[in-house]
Amino acid sequence: MSDAIFRPFNPSDAERSDRSAGDRARHRVKVRESIRDNIADIIAEESIIGQNRDRIIKVPIRGIREYRFVYGDNTPGAGQGDGDSEAGQIVGKNKSQQQGEDKAGDQAGADYYETDVTLEELIDIMFEDLELPDLERKALRQIDAYRIAKRKGYRAVGIRIRLDKKRTARERARRKMVSRRTKGVSTSPASADVARRGRFPFHDDDLVYRHMITDVRQESNAVVLCLMDTSGSMDTMKKYLARSFFFLLYQFICTKYRNVEIAFIAHHTEAKEVTEEEFFHKGESGGTFISSAYQKALDIIQARYHPSLWNVYAFHCSDGDNFDSDNPAALKTAKELSDLCNLFGYGEIKPLGSRYYESSMLNIFRRLDADNFQTVLIERKEDIWPSFKTFLGKDRGQDQG
């Protein structure tokens, strides 16, 4: 037997030898395709709301399992006991009865039905085929949005390219005049010497540089106004549906704008601005004046998010229950709001099985004539994604038309 050959570890080989990169990329593509196919189901699941974007989500995958002819899980098997096994003892769980659990960890050969994606990735996938409506129109202006610098005053120091020649010459001229006026009162031997010879060169003190600052473009600011009815008639399920929708909206805006703020306005008969926590968890009793919320939104926009600097997205979730007397006011404020907003939406949440209210704001708002206003009806979890699409599609359709 000849000697064995040892090939030593070669770090540069190791770096180059990421041989599975191509296959991994292809697998990743398939995973994403599979997620995209099921995105509606995934969005309807509760797990994505109110979560950190780095959070890892388990997403069921269809289509990238490797299928073969295999025996069913209901077949008996043989194995090793713990040392003193007796008939009738339970040795484990029947795989076919466990659903949705990722067993890849301890069972070699078991195919996994779920894959991990970060929320971030999921959102990317969700939004890939959607574009934020307003951006399309502003797309041209959006180019180089953050590299554009704006002049702001002058400085005595700076880089050569920003030297302002005209102002520098003016500084020199000014200094020359001053030195002529003070002739005889020699400031320094050098300058006296220079003056005598008739030359008056530039001095460091003359140099003037343009000062630049990075401009904050208005396209990079957006605010999402979440309005919700927190009156007694909004139950947990309705709030959950509303929350999913707001979440989507916020996440979506986040992917498109650099600086996104969010404001929550809870209302019943009167509106107030609240924190997210309060927004979703505090129930109020009493009736509903929708106009109060809209008025509050208008106030907030005027005070903090002027439309010339901010892209305003407002969405209102309610169960459609409003005091009749408030409807004209609601309509009026809604009109004002849609004038200020990039997109303004009203979502009526009526889970199936809940009492059907005769007063539906959908009918009222039908009279509202604004291109960027959209009403949607959400009856079940599965409606969220299509509604969301409709909502965003409103503006897009207008662009295309």
Add this chain to the structure above:
Amino acid sequence: MSDYTLTDLEYWDARIREKVQEFGLDCYPQEFEICDHNQMLGYMAYSGMPSHYPHWSYGKSYEKLKTLYDHGVSGLPYEMVINSNPALGYLMRDNTLCLQILTIAHVYGHNDFFKRNFTFQTTRAEFTIGTFKAHADRVRTYIDRPSIGYDKVEYILDAAHSLSLQCRRNLAVRKLSTEDERQRIAEAAASPPDPFQSIHRRVVDAEPDMKRVPPSPEEDLLIFIRDHNPFLADWEKDLLTIVHEQSQYFIPQIETKIMNEGWASFWHRRILDALELPQNLHLEFLVRHNQVVRPIPGGLNPYHLGLRMWEDIERFGDHPTPDERERLPPGKTGRDLLFETRDVDRDVSFIRRWLGEKLMRDLDLIRYEPRGDDLVISDVSDEEGWRPVKDMLLKNVGMGSIPVIRVEDADSGNNRTLLLSHAHDGRDLQLENAERTLGFVHRLWGRDVILDTVMNGKKATLTFGERGFAAKAAK
């Protein structure tokens, strides 16, 4: 970083090889490559092959291995060795010296097994690496060809992979040519010569269907489809050949998992004991060894079962009990039995021949059945229970865990429908998998596919055609 140098490894390798020769192991020349954990994961994903054709499933496999490794669910194997001549082994750079020594010894055990066990004789070890390289090159050529491209190749590979293990299991048995088979059928159909022909009524032999394709049920699905679907392009046929050949290469390893791992563990133990390691190395060795060969309650650790069986075979040869003495072939020592068994058995025959009631009881082997949500022990290895336990074990080892599907007729109903049958042995097919896999058969065959099987004790017919999948239970 590590507590050894290459010179250390060479020193220990030389000493191990002394022992290997002393014990009479018969190995291919050996090569080792030191690699880091990323390379190891890469090798694992591609079955250890230095070059392999691309397919997303290997990316998936890598991701899965890496996830498990990163989360500490599973460690990496200490070693990996592929059946080739020279045998190629990978050593993890970060392992301790003790682990490297153990690994090297273990690798020689596998090496010997690859060279000598009969199942591996069909794998052409001299050409392994070259063959895989050639396969990879061919697949890449198809991918690069503008008229084909990645997607079309993947489309075929996806389907071929799902059927890759639907092939003959015992490759040592020669496959008959179609003509030979036809002749055999004709001979079998003819009635035996009758000396009293004159007084008997003339028997008219039933005419065997000589036109039937295949003449007798065929297990090599990919090859059959390749040869009998006239609409496949040459490159498609080649892809089927490649996938088939690769799975043929791996079948011996599937068929001898318990023997092979047991054998390597048996010999690394022997070799390391004989090396007279320094105290500290020896203690670490014992710890590692016991980790590797520990029993897994509820499961079956091939290292453990295999090792115990080889030890029992040796004991049987050297120190038989009075009962066993008469079964022992005269003049055979334990060592003789070990080497003979290594040469001629595979897991099924190994267990059938060598796993006795006593050892089964010692190992506490059990048979379990699903009952509701739980798996419940139905038999233990006692006096009346050991047979069912052993039977169950025999059904599950090696390729036994893969259902046998055969091509019965390529022209069923005279419209080129492919008729398959599942050799049902009490275990039903998993329906979702069957559906998808039949879809892949349909993809490759291009016409309707029918699979006869048994579901819940009733005959059932699964079909996959233009309109998709249908399952029908016979009345």
